[in-house]
Amino acid sequence: MRFPTSQRLLTGAVALAALCAALPERSQAAWSGAVSVALWAPLWPATALLSLARNAIRPSDPPYEGLPEALRDALAERDRLQGELDAASLRLRQVETELGELTGYRPGREDGWRPRLATVVQRSAGRPPGLFVIDQGPEHGVDKGDPVVVGGNRLVGLVAAGSAGAGRSLVIPLDDARAGRIDAVVMAPPPAPPAGAKPPSKPPAPVAVLVQLLPAGKGRLVGEFDPSGEVKPGDPVILSDATWKPGAQGMRIGTVEAVGVLDANPLRRRVEVRMDADPARVGRVVVKVSASGTATGGRP
């Protein structure tokens, strides 16, 4: 029996293979599964037999081999119960985390907003791949411009305008340039008292230095500030932007990573801020939803 080996047929087959190789998986999902099953069906008996041989050569270790049967059964029962306990403990930890996310907020005005726990259900594959989708939408009271936080006070981003589907919202992370310019405050430590001076009766408050930040991607924001303020790496940076909703004010953006000169404007200095929460890694977030009738300000 000779297989048809015409040059033209071979070229066509290779071209078809190249076309298939270039197709995205959604274009193949409808038929490639059936092709796979059909191609591998003849191999199944041999594969099953060889698997038996492999298991005979390298058997999996039976648990508690050599022990009396009663002791073996007791140990197996203990393992089963331990498994159930581990699963329950895991669930308990998960519920505690969710509860902590919800109760970790102590807002100045309880009536201004309420927390809404959300899960990140999708991440954008576009360029840059910063946007993500949460499973809370307008049906749940989430509105455009609502701040999104994790860990109590670490700001991640804000809810974008536009629909992401029923019961879903798109979130623009802070480090995405589409979030726009952000006014913030660096909480610089107070200047040290002069040598020999009497220590103050109460600890001095940190000095707020205003900065204007621009998202630079990869969890970084770059800004500038007046050199009269003392800013050092490690100082916390919090949001203080009138265009953001009240619930976002005072939320922590990140930490000062570097301070340098601003060549374009010698009268001001450059600051680099590293976000405390990495938007690319968050799985559960809290949306600070404005309570109806009390929300003031906010982005249009």
Place this chain on the structure above:
Amino acid sequence: MRWWVFLPAMAIALSVDVAFMPVLALGPFEPRLWPVVLAFCAMYASRESTLWAALVTGLWLDAAHATVVASAADPVPSAVPIIGPHVLACLAGAWPVLELRAVLYRRNVLAIAFAAGTCAAASALAFVALAGIRAAYADAVPLWGTGSGAAAVGVDLGSALYTAVLGLLPARLLHETLPAWDFATAGPRFSPGVRIGRDP
């Protein structure tokens, strides 16, 4: 080349690769039998037959390798076999053997083992290159799985070397079956019905 010999031989090789070769794995390096069979064919068969054999082998391999596709609508990710990349990779693996066979002494099992290693290495390089191209526009996770492409190439090249070393024995066995294949370039001494061996 007799296809009714090649297809069962490749089916057995793929079955062994899938079900049995993990026993012989040395860390991440796992030997493969399919490059040995394909390289054996490439050493003796006509150019067209070899390319067809590579195409069939690649199709089989593609059917076995599903990629995981996560969907926002469904929390359970789906597995989709992608037909095509292994086909092209196997063609790329068979091609250097076709070019090299003129300078190899093919009756020597070392030559077959060397050809098998070359075939496995070339196909691995081609597959990672194709998967990298696909990852740029189609696949959220590259077809080689997690880790970098360089790491995948490193593991595949190590496996190709292991394949070449371990391929000495199957190459010897395949040589014993040479008359059954009816290769175009094996010469009249290996045509069906002609007795071979050391016996007078």
